[in-house]
Amino acid sequence: LSDENHETLKVYGVWGKKKFMGREYMGISRTTFVIDENGIIERVYEKVSVKSHAQDILSDLKH
Template sequence: MTHLKVGDKAPDFSALDEQGNRISLSDYKGKKLVVFFYPKASTPGCTAEACNLNDNYERFQSLGYEILGVSADSAKRQTNFKAKYSLQYPLLADEDKAVIEVFGVWGPKKFMGKEYDGIHRTTFVINESGIIEDVIAKVKTKAHAEQILDV
């Protein structure tokens, strides 16, 4: 789905998080960053993925990683999702899909025989220099931290 691959420079982005703070790739310069794209806040798979990353947040931090979640949900929906599950990292409310499209994770999907456009659940691991170190397209929602950290 995405045109981005390991070794590519991560696309620059700027979008508002659930609290209205502007977040850009440049904010993470010198840090490792996990950017995970998910279809819809508070759905079972997205909740499992977000909570798995949250449960391992201290481990990520101890290894120098920051985490950023992205979906096309509204800021209100992202705020409710973050509060309900006590998520410790920002969630971008990318309603205009600017970040989603620059990372190339928007496109045709199939579910129960119907085809529609949506977000492909994909995670990008970006190093301190802004280079993509890993692209995970087959996300295991309940064991995603292990997919990222045990590479």
């Protein structure tokens, strides 16, 4: 997905101010949306851990 103007990011509420080492900047909040075949958001994972996130999703989808 290419979103150069951050339009989709803004609609999903994942584009905004962030802070790192005292510096403030605009960036993406690491978030995953599970969307069903009808376009309905079934689950939202916020502030995900890169190390375990894929396994977390697979585990949740199996249940």
